Amino acid sequence: EVQLVESGGGLVKPGGSLRLSCAASGFTFSNAWMTWVRQAPGKGLEWVGRIKSKADGGTTDYAAPVKGKFSISRDDSKNTLYLQMNSLKTEDTAVYYCATCAHGVCYMDKPFDYWGQGTLVTVSS
Amino acid sequence: QSVLTQPPSVSGAPGQRVTISCTGSSSNIGAGYDVQWYQQLPGTAPKLLIYGVSNRPSGVPDRFSGSKSGTSASLAITGLQAEDEADYYCQSYDSSLSGSVFGGGTKLTVL
Numbered sequence: 001e002v003q004l005v006e007s008g009g010g011l012v013k014p015g016g017s018l019r020l021s022c023a024a025s026g027f028t029f030s031n032a033w034m035t036w037v038r039q040a041p042g043k044g045l046e047w048v049g050r051i052k053s054k055a056d057g058g059t060t061d062y063a064a065p066v067k068g069k070f071s072i073s074r075d076d077s078k079n080t081l082y083l084q085m086n087s088l089k090t091e092d093t094a095v096y097y098c099a100t101c102a103h104g105v106c107y108m109d110k111p112f113d114y115w116g117q118g119t120l121v122t123v124s125s
Numbered sequence: 126q127s128v129l130t131q132p133p134s135v136s137g138a139p140g141q142r143v144t145i146s147c148t149g150s151s152s153n154i155g156a157g158y159d160v161q162w163y164q165q166l167p168g169t170a171p172k173l174l175i176y177g178v179s180n181r182p183s184g185v186p187d188r189f190s191g192s193k194s195g196t197s198a199s200l201a202i203t204g205l206q207a208e209d210e211a212d213y214y215c216q217s218y219d220s221s222l223s224g225s226v227f228g229g230g231t232k233l234t235v236l
Contacts (some may be wrong), residue, residue: 047227052200111161112163
């Protein structure tokens with residue numbers, strides 16, 4: 001059974017940093033392209049970015065609002081995905097979900113079959 | 126403002142049919158990119174409902190169906206049930222933004 005478990009959320013002051021983790025199990029993590037999606041309180045879903053598998057180059061892509069301040073990485077030895085968030089603003093307050101697709105290679109118009117339960121990040125002074 | 130536009134809310138009585146539209150443009154749905162639909166119950170993660178415009182994952186009832194025409198996609202729900210009350214999101218890719226995009230979401234109320 002595929003499981004994605006996010007952690008690392010919490011309260012952080014504006015301008016601060018936070019690193020989220022997503023522990024994966026039930027599939028071959030090293031082959032999977034992984035994605036982060038966020039949802040501000042009472043708002044819709046927003047794609048944050050994705051990382052390809054190392055075999056496919058390990059490259060990252062980001063949404064414009066987070067480019068340059070968020071960084072996605074992975075540790076295949078730990079089956080864990082990360083989201084490093086810097087220069088946080090109040091508008092970054094959201095539940096952050098990690099997600100992946102059933103076939104590993106997640107082109108951006110393909111479905112996110114599996115989602116974690118999310119972790120809440122609150123940016124407030 | 127979402128690149129994919131959905132109505133904020135729709136409603137219907139039990140047993141009725143409702144449709145939710147997702148209007149895009151020539152850089153996303155109109156360019157032939159796949160469209161997905163997700164159902165999100167309160168306090169839970171989104172669940173994949175429809176993929177590749179009109180395909181249902183295993184376990185999704187055939188009361189849910191998807192279609193696409195031009196720059197728009199639609200989700201239809203027939204035989205509406207109380208448990209269908211949820212938020213629904215469409216998703217695709219936008220070549221101008223070079224990223225996945227979601228609709229703003231539609232809240233379905235079962236009267």
